[in-house]
Amino acid sequence: MVRAYQIYASKSAAETLKVLETNALGLSEAEAKSRRLKFGGNVVRAKETTAFDLVRRQFSSPLTLMLIAAALVAFFLKETVDTLVISVILLINVGLSFFQEYRSETALRHLKSLVSRTATVRRGGQAAVRPQAELVPGDIVLLSAGDIVPADIRLIKVDGLAADESALTGESAPVWKDAAVSAGAPSGPAAAAPIALAGTTIASGRGEGVVIATGENTEFGQTVKLALETTKVGAFEESVRHFSVFLMKVVGVALILVFAGNLLIEGTTARAAEFLLFSLALAISVVPEALPAVVTLTFSRGALHLARKKVIVRRLSAIEDLGHVEILCTDKTGTITENKLRLTDVFAREQSEAGRLAALSVAPEQEVRVVSSFDAAIREMAARELGITELKRHIIAHRPFDPARRRQTLVLQDESGRGRRTLLIVKGAPEQVLPFCAAEAGSILTAERRQEILQAFRNFGRGGKRVLALAYRPVAEKENYNDSDESEMIFAGLLAFEDPLKSTAREAIRRAEELKVRVKILTGDGPEVASAVAVAAGVVRDSGEVMSGEELVKLTPEEFSAAAERFDVFARVTPEQKYRLIEVLERRYAVGFLGEGINDAPALRLAHVALAVDGAADAAKDAADVILLDHSLDVIVDGIREGRVIFANVAKYVRYSLSGNLGNMFSIAGISFLLPFLPMLPIQLLLVNLLTDIPLMAIAADRVDGREVAGPRRLHLRDLANYALLMGLVSTFFDFIFFGLFRSAKPALLQTMWFVESVLQELAVIFSMRTPFLFFRSAPPARSLALFALLAAAFTLGLPLTRVGQEIFHFARPSGSAVALVLLLVAMSFVVTELVKSWYRRGRGQAVFK
Incomplete structure (x- = not known):
């Protein structure tokens, strides 16, 4: 198939203009609109996630499959009520997960709409900036260094124009362009000298040309769809997913042992189906099935919150990276100063x-x-x-x-x-x-x-x-x-x-220091200007604390590394020196870099978190993880803090889900060997899981203690596993105390009171695990979290008193003294959990929370 660039490379500029029915003055606005209706927008559309895709995704998750299996086992046992109850719980779980993911997808679509590329075109003889999506064949486009070519373009005029085509051809050196006619159709994109191809970057010079192909008809559009549909996942998000899968495998093995052990103790296969249903329900109650959804929902909610502050993340996982920033490298112009020169x-x-x-x-x-x-x-x-x-x-x-x-x-x-x-x-x-x-x-x-x-x-x-x-x-x-x-x-x-200092600059620097973020100025301005601004903003105290690019050149590699860490102001530095500084700093720190020009693109790609302003060169924006609609240091500091808040809320769910669920599994699995009946019926177990998961919908909006965002934090999952095991054993200890107190009770009453104790204890664990500090010394929980927890607790205490609870869920009406005893146990469990948490945090537990 002959490509558009092959056809027009062998035509002169005049012939191309004639074929496309345009001229050097460009199209009129009316003609451009008409052609847009004919050819469509200049966009490459990736496959969008539909509501049906989200529903289908819910029915392919491990939790849903286990619930379906449990419903089938109940149906096989002719437990009609249990089958209906499990089916309702299945639909509720699917509905909640769908709601969370739908909100996340909506947030992502909104974020994408906030950042759009523009191109300079000539319309009716006048230069105008238009969204790239509005370009049509026949448009005259003006190109300059730093631009990403918006469509396939037949060049008409060039002045020292060279293009970086590595994104398309893999050629690392810039390719010089001209407007002359090619001798025959070029064999490939690399040989098309008079063509500027969509997706390539103008490395130097300037030029103008006529659009010959747009959107999916461009050479780049043929291959870019796959890239658009590929999502970059952050390290924390990926480790959480792997850990969830690993935990599911561990729980699966443990529950197979529980199932087999109960059969051996019973010595009969008559109750095999009942034990299978119990094991499935126990697995569902233990697996942190909502963890990936909570991560996505928390990140998307945070991304929308940042967007309201004019900070746009191009990928959700960039939020976690933003929260980890320890050193922020930035120019002073526009971030610390107004960039309104006089x-x-x-x-x-x-x-x-x-x-x-x-x-x-x-x-x-x-x-x-x-x-x-x-x-x-x-x-x-x-x-x-x-x-x-x-x-x-x-x-x-x-x-x-x-x-x-x-x-x-x-x-x-x-x-x-x-x-x-x-x-x-x-x-x-x-x-x-x-x-x-x-x-x-x-x-x-x-x-x-x-x-x-x-x-x-x-x-x-x-x-x-x-x-x-x-x-x-x-x-x-x-x-x-x-x-x-x-x-x-x-x-x-x-x-x-x-260029006056921004009114918010000193406060932004102070807030950055509170967050333990070190701000370094990397500027092309002279040492005198750089140091004067740095002193005024509070970055340094002495005007002599500045290193120039000329001085950096004379340093040995060891001296360069020492200077990169010691100095906070670097003046008259070249893009290559910026790259080296970031490269050296990243050996020990998580580095964020704010860049604007085409020459900043390599350093942006190197930095842990790449930031660019909306008015930056296309190449810089393309390399950025975060786009700033407001060129201000203040919004960057807000973004770092928000990243840490989001990370803290995800960490809460991880701590809770492991600590509470493991303790529940240990006690129920262990006591099942000591009783001639199930310690809790399958539908009761599933109801425990549902009631304790509902408050977690609000975890993304929970308040975070200021101490949790005072520095970059990481969740060490191996240390967390040890911590969760310890806290789970605390929960198990009180479950066995409960068993000792109620071991002589009738099966229905024991199951009822254990249901009440399990729900209330897990709700209490939420409020303990939501902060690494003592509960009464931490920030109060969000109202939504407290409200959902209170509703779940009230429902738990009231359900056994109702006809529905007694006939459908097989509860027995508890006495007031039994309820009071359970409430006392839950309170004691909460106090001991707080004490153990405090003790563990002072020792090895530091690794869990930092």
């Missing part, structure tokens, strides 16, 4: 001329999606001070700001000053621009004058101001310009910009 000073011999040249140096709007804050400040100054509202210039070539070069180059025809002339204007870091300068205002740039300029630069920096140097030279018009043209420049002046 041009306050011009250091130049001819200030008005420097201001006019600065206005000419502003990047052309039609070639950038977002006007830089520097250019916006220059425009505002030019209009206010010089009365320049319209630039009289003709752009010949433009080389956007490059973090490696730390400067921008513009070649233009100046029609606003001293006659018509062609100028090459460079604007960038003073250290990069000044060495290329040889003159200033008609005079030779002497060594003494250079020192004056550098001293002014340092003085501005100490005042926390960001500085750009401006230089120019007349040039002859030609087809291509390169670095060699940037020599013998005329120094025009220094432009000093003020």
Whole structure:
């Protein structure tokens, strides 16, 4: 099958425009809308999870299969009432699980709708930013470094354009592009020089082209669906799932032994079906079947909560990673400062001329999606001070700001000053621009004058101001310009910009310290500016606590590692140095990194948690786990805290489900060998499981003690297993005390009181296990959790008194003294559980909670 890129690579740009019935001015909005109806949206649709899929998933879970098996055994025994009761419990469990998962899927769909990619197109001759999903064949798209190509595009114009096609072809080196006609149809994507393929990244340069294929008709769309339908699962989430499966296997083996042991003790197979039903019910009551659903629901609820704070997670498991962050690496601009620059000073011999040249140096709007804050400040100054509202210039070539070069180059025809002339204007870091300068205002740039300029630069920096140097030279018009043209420049002046500290910055730094998160500033600004802002924000106390990129280069690997840990402010660092710093820090810490540019993408992919702002380069957003709709350190700190709250609530369920359920299994299984009848009927066991699971629906919304989020925490499942075994034995101890007190009671009364004691004790365990601290010294439980628990307790105490409880569930009416005795046992059990928990936490138990 011939692909679109093969057809159009062998056609000229003019032929392509003719075939697609468009032109270099682009489509009109009306025509674009018409074509969207014809061709559909520029999207690749993954298979969505439907309500039917969720229902089917419930009926394939181990719990549901065991309930179905229990219902079939009851039916085989001709226990009609038990069959109906088990079937109702089955439907309730399926309904609750479906409700939880449906809410999670709805949350995920909502999150995906909050983040959308955009593209710069030309509509009716005007550049406009539109959602990528709205692109249609025939649209003219403008491309620049950092963009992810939104569709398959036949290039019309290129200026130093190179594309990273590794995502599609596996080719690691950038591929240079041109607009020339290919000699015949290219054999594969890698040979299609005049084609920019969807999903690839513009590594450098700029260009424009016409869309030839969209959505699933693109080359990338043929293979991307599988990636869209694959979900990345976090380490904790995966370990919880594995642990659940492992526990089910252990419980299965134990219950087979219980089943076989009861048969051997009875010495007959007459009650085999009854013992099988009992064993199935016991298995259902022990397995933490809701654990995966609780993890997903808690994460999705947390993700929606973060979204309301303008923090969008691209995968749910990123929330757990966010909570583990110990070091946060970020630029200062926009996170600590406002990124609302104001041009306050011009250091130049001819200030008005420097201001006019600065206005000419502003990047052309039609070639950038977002006007830089520097250019916006220059425009505002030019209009206010010089009365320049319209630039009289003709752009010949433009080389956007490059973090490696730390400067921008513009070649233009100046029609606003001293006659018509062609100028090459460079604007960038003073250290990069000044060495290329040889003159200033008609005079030779002497060594003494250079020192004056550098001293002014340092003085501005100490005042926390960001500085750009401006230089120019007349040039002859030609087809291509390169670095060699940037020599013998005329120094025009220094432009000093003020970027005020955000009002929330100091408080955000303080809150980060409370969470034991160390903030490190990695910036391209000079040491003076970086240190001034860091001191003002409270990141460091001394302005000398800064390491420059130039100093980092001179360090040995060992010294580099020591510096990465010691210093919290790194100035004039390159993207490669950012990568090395994160690489070194990740050997000992969980690192979060906030990046924006295309050159930040490698470091973002390396970091444990990658964060990008919504206005970042497409390549940076594509590498990010978390997208910030509000460029602020405050929302990142909120996200870290929320991640820890979510983790703490999942950990509560794990602690409870293991401690309470294991204790229940030990006692019921053990005592079943000592009685000539079942200690609890199967439908009573299933009702215990249902009543104690209902309050856990509210665990995701439970309050968390401030001490639990004071530092990054991890749940060590091996240590947790030992802890759960110990706490389960505490529960078993009181169950055997109960057996000693009620061993002479009639079977129905013993079963009834054990049912009451089991439910109330497991409800009490929820309130003990919900915090690693003593109950009365921890944050109060959420109202919903307390309400569900009270309702479950009231239902448990009231059901044996009703006709339904006595006839359907085979309960006996208990006496007041029997109920009082059970309540006393539950209270004693809760106190002892609290004491053992406190003792264990002071010793080896620290590993369970950290």
